[in-house]
Amino acid sequence: MVKEELSSKLSSFLFSNKRNNKMIDYLSNKMGSHGYLPGDIMRIVYDNNESKHLSTVETILISKYLTDGGFTKGEINPTEAFTDQEINVALQYFNDKEEKIKLPLTLDNVLQVGYDEFITTIHIRELHKMNQSGLVTYNFNTQRDAKYKKGSDGSLVKAANVNKKSVNDIAELLLKGNYIADAITLNLLSGTGNDGEEFTFNIKKNEIVIHEGVSIDILDGFHRLNAIEKALTMNPELDVVFPLQIKNYDARKARQFVGQTNTVNVMPKQYVQQLKMDTHEDFIVTELMARSELKDRVSQRGNLSVKTARQITSIKNLTDAISSVFDINTKREARSLLNKLTVYFDELVGLYIEEDIPYEDSIFSINNSMLEIMKHAKEFVDSGEDEIEFDINNILLSEGEERSLGTIERKLRS
Structure with missing residues (x-):
């Protein structure tokens, strides 16, 4: 939701x-x-x-x-x-109405360094006020890999993957006055302004006005933001100024930026590769994870969360399977293939979820299953058909049924 x-x-x-x-x-x-x-x-x-x-x-x-x-x-x-x-x-x-920050918001001493890039500085108390006012958001579509937990009602909930030790270490350095402030990056997510524009930049005054409705996503600095909150609860008078980078990227470019700037709290290598989208396969996997039934079903770390998140494969296995089965030479071919694979996995994975098939009793539990599944997906892609249908027998393994790639091939074609 x-x-x-x-x-x-x-x-x-x-x-x-x-x-x-x-x-x-x-x-x-x-x-x-x-x-x-x-x-x-x-x-x-x-x-x-x-x-x-x-x-x-x-x-x-x-x-x-x-x-x-x-x-x-x-x-x-x-x-x-x-x-x-x-x-x-x-x-x-x-609810202190004098301190609450609302959009539109004006930031001063701003320099434009690119078409959609700006730099300035911000005091940590100002950043704290923005955060307390609910203006700074953590966007799972553009940020680092998420972890999963169960909500109070038993539903599956995404949560930010925070390194608590890193937060505590930064907070301690801030309190001691030993932290060397490095740039925090906020993104005025393209397409979120109520009036169709995310900001207005006045080159004469060197100020940027962030418009109403804009989603201000933190791309780099989430751990530092947590540390700032922690440090200010212990010393509200902290006097630290951070460099601030302001971007105006769409979700795709923001993901590329996050993958490119992963340096301190290291993300899983395969997830970084996917975020960078260096290849057509990376692009397809990224989009499948965002818009198809594979959303939340692909592990970013390699180890599958089969019970909590109902994950069925990893980024590496999915990317390798696409690379092995398909020969993709242009972005146009990649987009066409993406549309077909979306239809295929919406049906296959959608049925798996709807029928609540246990992972261990499914074809997904067989070693290297994604490679064989992708071969079958290619048959659908090459057929020119717009739709495909599966039934539970295509996915569910019978008791004693051999766990082999041949079994997957036979069941998908039955």
Whole structure:
């Protein structure tokens, strides 16, 4: 569930339960610790204009408290749309209207160094305010590999893969005054501005105005941002200025940037390779993981999470299988193949998930299964057909059935 969908669903839920005095009293009590008055809560509850008047922080807090209080039965859970970091930041929030930052936001002393690239500096307290206000987001589509955990309702939730030791080490250096500030990179994600533009740059004043609705994604510096939050809780008067890079990339270019700049908290090598998208195969795997039923089903580290995440293969195996079976020479060929493979895996993996087939009883559990599956996918691609259908017998292994590539070949063609 995306953030906007959660906000809209929450707003509708509040309005439909506006006469639930028990819920309103509970919510007023919980939100009171964040500086909200009972009148503020009544305004929020009776406002049925979907997400228009609900801030990110309000969406997180209200959905969390209603979930914890048992009012929503887990139907509106913030863990479905927000990272642990975003939820923790919201829980520390106090409704101080003078300090809250909203878009549009103006940054000064900005220099343009490229068509979609700018540099400036930012004080950590200003960065902290932006983060506390819910302006800085962690975008799983462009950031480092995620980990998975189960939410309070048992659903699978993505979480940022944070190296806690790295965060603690940076926070300690900040507190001691020994940290050498290095550039943090924020991306004004292309296509997210409410008016069709993400920013306005005034070359005479050297200032950039970030427009309303823009998703400000952190591309490089998430561990430092966590460390800043930790350090400021211990010393709110810390005086540190960080270099700040501002990008205006689309999701694809942002992924390339993240792969290119992976230096400190090292990501899995295969995931870095995929992010860089050096080859047509890397491009296809990246897009399959973003738009097909393979989303969340491909391991970025090699070891499969078959029970928690229902993963069926790894980036390496998927990339190698495509490279072995297909001869891709141009971007046009890659896009055409991507469309066909999306149809193929939507059907194959979709059926596997819908029928809840145990991994160990499926063809995916056979060694080198993806290579044989990709050979069958090529037959579909070469056939010129627009659709393909599978049934459970194509995937489910019978008791005692031989676990061989020949078995996969026979079952897929049966």
